[in-house]
Amino acid sequence: MAKKNRNSGCPVSNSLDIWGDKWSLLIVRDLMYEKQCTYGDFLKSEEKIATNILATKLQILEAEEIISKSQHPESKAKFLYKLTEKGISLLPVLIEIYLWGEQYFELSENHKKFLQDVKKDKEAFLKRAQENLRKAL
Amino acid sequence: MAKKNRNSGCPVSNSLDIWGDKWSLLIVRDLMYEKQCTYGDFLKSEEKIATNILATKLQILEAEEIISKSQHPESKAKFLYKLTEKGISLLPVLIEIYLWGEQYFELSENHKKFLQDVKKDKEAFLKRAQENLRKAL
DNA sequence: ATATTCTACTTGTATTTTGCAAGTTAGTTA
DNA sequence: TAACTAACTTGCAAAATACAAGTAGAATAT
Numbered sequence: 522m523a524k525k526n527r528n529s530g531c532p533v534s535n536s537l538d539i540w541g542d543k544w545s546l547l548i549v550r551d552l553m554y555e556k557q558c559t560y561g562d563f564l565k566s567e568e569k570i571a572t573n574i575l576a577t578k579l580q581i582l583e584a585e586e587i588i589s590k591s592q593h594p595e596s597k598a599k600f601l602y603k604l605t606e607k608g609i610s611l612l613p614v615l616i617e618i619y620l621w622g623e624q625y626f627e628l629s630e631n632h633k634k635f636l637q638d639v640k641k642d643k644e645a646f647l648k649r650a651q652e653n654l655r656k657a658l
Numbered sequence: 659m660a661k662k663n664r665n666s667g668c669p670v671s672n673s674l675d676i677w678g679d680k681w682s683l684l685i686v687r688d689l690m691y692e693k694q695c696t697y698g699d700f701l702k703s704e705e706k707i708a709t710n711i712l713a714t715k716l717q718i719l720e721a722e723e724i725i726s727k728s729q730h731p732e733s734k735a736k737f738l739y740k741l742t743e744k745g746i747s748l749l750p751v752l753i754e755i756y757l758w759g760e761q762y763f764e765l766s767e768n769h770k771k772f773l774q775d776v777k778k779d780k781e782a783f784l785k786r787a788q789e790n791l792r793k794a795l
Numbered sequence: 796a797t798a799t800t801c802t803a804c805t806t807g808t809a810t811t812t813t814g815c816a817a818g819t820t821a822g823t824t825a
Numbered sequence: 826t827a828a829c830t831a832a833c834t835t836g837c838a839a840a841a842t843a844c845a846a847g848t849a850g851a852a853t854a855t
Contacts, residue, residue, distance in 0.1 A: 529704055529705055530704070530764070530765060530766030530769060531684075531687070531704065531705070531759075531765075531766070531769055532755070532756050532758070532759020532760050532763050532765055532769060532773075533683060533684065533687050533752065533755050533756060533759060534684060534704070534705050535759055535762075535763040536755050536758060536759040536762075536763075537679075537680050537683060537684070537755075538680065541678070541679060541680045541683070542674075542678060542679065542680075542841090542842095543674050543675070543678045543679075543842090544842095546670060546674060546678070547668075547670065547671060547674070550668070550670050559802080559803085560802070560803050560804070561801090561802065561803075564803095567666055567667070567668065567671070568666055568668070568671050571842075571843050571844065571845095572803085572804070572805090572844095573804085573805075573806085573842085573843080573844090574841090574842065574843075575804090576803080576804060576805080577841090577842095596802085596851075596852075597850085597851060597852090598801070598802050598803075598850070598851040598852065599801095599802065599803080599851090600802090600803075607761075607762065610758060610761060611758060613754045613757070613758070614751065614754040614755055614758055615670065616754075617750045617751040617753075617754045618669070618670050618673050618674075618751055619669050619670060620750070621669070621673060621747060621748060621750070621751055622668075622669020622670060622672055622673040623669050624744075624747060625672075625673075625744065626669050626672040626673075627667070628667060628668075628669055629667030629668070632667060632668055632669060636669075679812090679813095680813090681813095696831075696832085697831065697832050697833075698830085698831060698832075701832095707814095708813075708814050708815065708816095709815095709832085709833070709834090710813085710814080710815090710833085710834075710835085711812090711813065711814070712833090713832080713833060713834075714812090714813095733822075733823075733831085734821085734822060734823090735821070735822040735823065735830070735831050735832075736822090736830095736831065736832080737831090737832075
């Protein structure tokens with residue numbers, strides 16, 4: 522699972538090479554909400570990612586230093602996944618995707634509530650959320 | 659090439675179902691820069707998309723009303739692809755991806771210049787760029 | 796202590812998507 | 826009217842995705 526060579530010179534292309542797929546940003550989304558997740562937590566989320574895909578994507582995101590993997594303080598059988606600083610800096614991207622999606626899809630109540638919060642003051646929300654996530658680093 | 663059923667309730671998941679891949683946002687990027695492109699223009703861009711993939715992605719993006727296809731005013735052999743309003747509203751997403759990528763990749767000179775412009779005043783840039791694209795609608 | 800369950804995966808295989816190379820067809824240009 | 830261009834399509838190989846089942850070590854229940 523080595524890093525691919527990225528030489529496009531375009532930051533969009535290089536970024537999409539890492540997390541431009543159906544699942545990576547959903548993993549980041551889960552970590553934005555939960556701060557830290559176990560393997561099982563990811564499996565539980567609504568979109569029902571297949572376990573082998575999850576394993577692969579977690580490996581890639583860890584290799585790219587977007588997430589980190591650490592021991593669970595209460596069990597040797599569990600691991601905790603968290604966003605790194607590089608992952609936390611993806612929040613503005615994620616929020617803009619939320620805001621775009623809001624315009625064109627029917628949302629569930631919890632997502633509506635989340636966006637209400639975001640839209641009150643986007644910059645303030647981001648700052649708050651990112652600071653909050655940094656505490657878990 | 660029918661639309662898939664999207665019922666996740668999460669706007670991120672629903673959005674990624676449409677354009678969560680390596681190529682779709684690069685097509686949007688090209689249209690942000692160029693305003694309107696022919697099929698051949700897309701093929702010329704740096705990342706060298708395969709022609710069958712391009713055809714498929716253009717179809718999907720058109721079906722999702724993110725881009726529109728119209729006759730070229732000067733030739734019956736050519737078509738013009740443009741961003742729709744739905745596509746234009748993807749610009750904030752694209753810009754945040756640019757800004758994220760800037761932090762973690764080496765950029766080419768033209769992308770550096772572009773970002774310098776963006777960073778002077780992000781909101782103003784977006785408004786200007788979006789208004790500019792709307793003129794071509 | 797040991798059998799059962801839990802947690803984080805891995806493996807096998809089918810399906811879908813991506814990628815490359817080579818057509819094809821209608822419209823344009825020499 | 827022949828060559829060329831533009832926008833695709835087709836065929837096939839390779840890779841990614843998806844589903845189902847299995848495994849190994851740690852925790853829990855008996």
